[in-house]
Amino acid sequence: MHTNQYGPESAPPVLLLHGGGVAGWMWQSLRRSLESRHRVIVPDLPGHGESSSEEYISHSATVNALADLVLQRVGSPVAVIGFSLGAQLSIGLAAQHTPLVSRVMVVSAQAKPMALSGLTLGILCLSAPLARRSWFARLQARQLFIPPELMEQYIDSSAGITKATLTAAVGDNLRFALPENWSRFPGQALVMVGQRERRRMRDSAAAIHAALPGSDLEVVDGCGHGIPLQRPEWFNARVSAWLSQE
Template sequence: MHIDEAGPADAPPLLLLHGGGVSGWMWRPTIAALARPVRTIVPDLPGHGRSASADYRSHAETVDALERELERRAPGGATVVGFSLGAQLTVLLAARRPDLVTDAVVVSAQAKPIAMASLTLGMLAAAAPLARWQRFARLQAKELFVPEALVPEYLADSARITRATLVASVGENLRFTPPAGWGEGTAPALVAVGARERSLMRRSAEVLHEARPSSELRVIEGVGHGLPLQRPDLMAALLDARLGHPSG
C-alpha cells in the first residue's frame, strides 16, 4: 500500500482515507487549507492510485494493513479522517483499535445496507469498462466535485481500477453496517454528511451518531457527496477545530 507522509515529525498525526474510485490526491485541497502544520499520513488504498497493482479485497484486510501502518507511524494514536469508502474504514478502525484512533472524523459513510446488493453488483461488473472511457470518467469527476486541476489524476485512477477492485470495494460499501465496537467507543468522533446527499446517506449519518454516544453529528448545508473536494475550506475548518487550531 503506497503511503505519502509529510509534515513536521512532532506535529499531530492525521490519517486521511480517501473514497472509492479516487486516491490520496483527493485530500490535497483540504491539506492546503489547514491553518496549522500537521503530520499527514495519506495512503492510496489497495486497488486505487499507486496501489492499483493489488486489487481491493475487503474492508477487513484493508483495516489490518492500516493498523500496521498506524502502529509504526503513530503508535500513540492519530486523528483518523475518512470519506465515503474511507469513512467506513475509519469506523472499523475506531471500533477495532481505539488505542490508535484518538479522534474519528467520518464523512459521508453509508451505514445501512441496500436491498438487492447482488443485483447492483452484477450491473456494476458489466459496466466496469465504462470507468476507462474518458468521457464517462469526466462525468463522474463532476459528480464528485473534482476540481479541474485534479481531473487528470482522477482520469488516471479510473483507467487503472480493475473490475475486481470495483466489485469488491462497492460490495463492501453496499453491505456495510456499524460494528459493535463503534458504539462502545468513548473517544470523540464527528459524523458529517452533506445536506444535499441522498436520504440513505443522511439516515446513515444518524445511525452512526445514534450508535456512539461520544459522537457529534454535523449536517453541512449546501454540500453533496463530496465535502473534501466541493468545500475543502469547510473540511479543513472542521479538522482545525478537532485538532484545537483556530481556522483561517
C-alpha cells in the same frame, strides 16, 4: 500500501482515508492546510492510485493493513478522517483497533446495507469498462465535485481500478453495517453528511451518530456527496477547528 507523509514527524498525526474511485490526491487541499502543524499520513488504499497493483480484498483486510501502517509508521494514536469508502474504514479502525485512534471524523459514510446489493454490484461491474473512457470518468467526476486541477488524476485513478477491486470494494461498501464495538469508541467522533445527499446517506449518518453516545452529527447545508471537494476552504477550516478541540 503506498503512503505519502507530510509535515513534521514530531507533530500530532492525522490519517486521511480517501473514497472509492479516487486516491490520496483528493486530500491535496486539506493536506496543504494541515501540514505545517500536523504530521499528515495519506495512503492510497489497495486497488487505488499508486496502490492499484495491490487488489482490494475486503474492508476487514484493509482495516488491518491500516492498523499495521499506524503501528509501523507512527506508533501512537492518530486522528482519522475518512470520506465515503474511507469513512467506513475509519469506523472499522476506530471500533476494531481503538487504541490506535484518538478521534475520528466520518464524512459521508453509508451504514445501512442495501437489500439488492448483488444486483447493484452486477450493474456496476458491467459498466466497469466505461471507467477507462475519459468522457465517462468526467461525467462521474461531477458527482464528486472533482476540481479541474485534479481531473487528470481522477481519470488516471478511475482507469486503474480493476474489476476485482471494484467488486470487492463496492460490495463491502454496499453491505457495510456498523461494527458492534463502534458504540464503545471513547474518543471524539464527528459524523458529517451533506444536506443534499441521498436519503440513505442522511439516514446512515443519523444511525452512526445514534449508535455512539457522545458523538456529534453535522449536516452540511447545500452539499452533496463530496463535501471535502465541493467546499474545500470551509472543510479545511472545519477540520482544523475540530483537531484543536480538547
